[in-house]
Amino acid sequence: MPSQRPSERWTSYEDWDYGTMKQRLESLMASLDKAALVDHVEAVLGSSVSMSEPFSAGQYWCCFECFALDGRLVIARVRLPRHPDSKASDHDEAYIMQCEAATMAFLRHSVTAIPFPTMYAYEAPGSARAAKAGAPYMLIEGFYGNLLQDVDHSxxxxxxxLGQWTLFQAQLATFTFPQIGSISHFSEDSGPVIGPVAAAASDGLxxxxxxxxxxxxxxxxAKARLDRAINNNKDTTHLTRLGLFTFHDIVRSTDIFNHDGPFPLNHMDMGIQNLLVNDTLTIIAVIDWEMAQSAPWAVFYYPMPFPLLMADERIAEILADATHGAHRNTVKQHKTRDMYRAKFAGAEKALAEGGRPLLGSIAAVLAQESSRIYGIAEKIGVFDGMEEMLTRELVRLGYGLEGEAADRKLEELEYGKRGVQDITM
Known part of the structure; x- marks a missing residue:
């Protein structure tokens, strides 16, 4: 077991001095009663604990590490004040936290083959403990280990x-639901209840x-992303808006995404930033389940650090040219994608042989246009300078057009984008 505690890599305010992030952190620190958090952790563990000075912060949460003398770790995960420009209401914020707590309860009851943190306590907005601490919070099991994103990627x-990573996703996908949404409630008697998508609530939906x-x-x-880009006009490029409009049009005007349920449960963010590994490269925990939901099969796509963003022909050209500047990285990504897909096929076979077959094939989905289009759409506006290339690849995959035909289609889409506010679903 690695000796490194999570707090040893936490940097507190460092790198958070942008927008209103530092002010939100400072506002939380001014009102937070850390002693109340410590008291609660000690009651849960039945042991004295010390709280780390360094903290870790994200867009919505701030984390403190509580360390017991016997080595047990508990992460006090405290909700940050809302961003001043957030459209989410107090009800929306509470719903997001409620869904994560319900998902963790479902996992604890139903899932045995995926490592995830134990949630010791959830203090919702308005609870006595949340009022005493000064903010809603969760107490979650901590782990000794490293984030996969910080590990060598040979x-x-x-x-x-990849064998572990794909098996965990496949195991989660054996749980399916008739609708797409988040687990809003769970009890052992009634089971999981699917409600609105919690991740959308952060945008006031x-x-x-x-x-x-x-x-x-x-x-x-697609419509929500496009609306956000239009409303944030000063912060998004013309090509980003065109790319998002193209994705929106493909979904609406083609048959590529004409799929009904049942829909598999998906973590929705099981990337290298949310996988903890030990020194033997065993995944010891999948963390951050707040975006988990039942979702279309198409949301399975090749993740970072080996995304599939270019046409196969272009990839083949680079693979064949050892002098190309991107050759080495392209070779590595190509081999890793092949390995990733093969590991999914192996996981699906093992699950079927064990009596828990999937209702679909993730390995097959990764080769389909729907997965490639969704994966590219996820990167629109993320990779600066790649918007035109990504949008052209959407046009190729979505409409089967290249060259001059693709140019004409982009002109048509550009013309349609000008009236995007009039789009109806």
């Missing part, structure tokens, strides 16, 4: 990790589902 490392079809859900997702 092909040997990938081979060791509390009635975002649940949905009965992939097309309905992805149309709403």
């Amino acid at each position: 092909l040997e490392t990938q081979d060791r990790i 509390p009635n975002f589902g649940p949905f009965s079809s992939a097309k309905e859900y992805l149309s709403a997702v």
Whole structure:
């Protein structure tokens, strides 16, 4: 077991001095009663604990580490004040936290083969303990280990990790639901209840589902992203808006996403930033379940650090040219994608032989246009300078057009984008 505690890599305010992030952190620190958190952790563990001075912060949460003398770790995960520009209401914020707590309860009751943190306590907005601490919070099991994103990414490392990574996703996908949405409630008697998509609530969309079809859900997702880009006009480029409009049009006007349920449970963010590994490269925990939901099969796509963003022909050209500047990285990504897909096929076979077959094939989905389009759309506006290339690849995959035909289609889409505010779902 690695000796490094999570707090040893935490940097507190460092790198958070942008927008209103530092002010939100400072506002939380001014009102937070850390002693109340410590008291609660000690009551849970039945042992004295010390709280780390360094903390870790994200867009919505701030984390403190509580360390017991016997080595047990508990992470006090405290909700940050809302961003001043957030459209989410107090109800939306509470719903997001409620869904994560319900998902963790479902996992604890139903899932035995995926390592995830134990949630010791959840203090919702308005609870006595939350009022005493000065903010809603969760007490979650901590782990000794490293984030996968901080580990060497050699092909040997990938081979060791990918089998576990794909098996966990496949195991989660054996749980399916008739609608797309988040687990809003769970009890052992009634089981999980699917409600609106919690991740959308952060954008002030509390009635975002649940949905009965992939097309309905992805149309709403695409429209929400496009609206956000238009409303943040000064912060998004013209090509970003065109790319998002193209994705929206593909979902609405083609049959690529015409898929009905049942829909598999998906972590939605099971990337290298949310996988903890030990020194033997065993995944010891999958963390951050707040975005988990039932979702279309198409949301399975090749993740970072080996995304599939270019046409196969272009990849083949680079692979064949050892002098190309991107040759080495492209070779590594190509081999890793092949390995990733093969590991999914192996996981699916093992699950079927064990009596828990998937209702679909993730390995097959990764080769389909729907997965490639969704994966590219996820990167629109993320990779600066790549918007035109990504949008052209969307046009190729979505409409089967290249060259001059693609140019004409982009002109048509550009013309349609000008009236995007009039789009109806």
